[in-house]
Amino acid sequence: xxxxxxxxxxxxxxxxxxxxxxxxxxxxxxxxxxxxxxxxxxxxxxxxxxxxxxxxxxxxxxxxxxxxxxxxxxxxxxxxx
Numbered sequence: 647x648x649x650x651x652x653x654x655x656x657x658x659x660x661x662x663x664x665x666x667x668x669x670x671x672x673x674x675x676x677x678x679x680x681x682x683x684x685x686x687x688x689x690x691x692x693x694x695x696x697x698x699x700x701x702x703x704x705x706x707x708x709x710x711x712x713x714x715x716x717x718x719x720x721x722x723x724x725x726x727x
Contacts, residue, residue: 661698666724
């Protein structure tokens with residue numbers, strides 16, 4: 647099975663997950679830089695995740711959810727997945 651990059655995300659999964667992260671982050675008043683720092687993810691990488699330009703790994707999804715005090719399933723639900 648070939649790797650899926652953001653450029654190949656024809657179904658919009660990455661954009662939906664990124665939008666869910668951004669929505670949840672803003673709802674809780676956390677800056678992108680602060681979220682990235684808490685997660686141990688580079689700020690520019692976090693920006694690419696939120697814009698759907700990066701394939702977020704399950705480990706990073708877990709880190710992000712933990713930093714936002716929610717379950718990964720909550721973020722996926724917000725994304726409509």
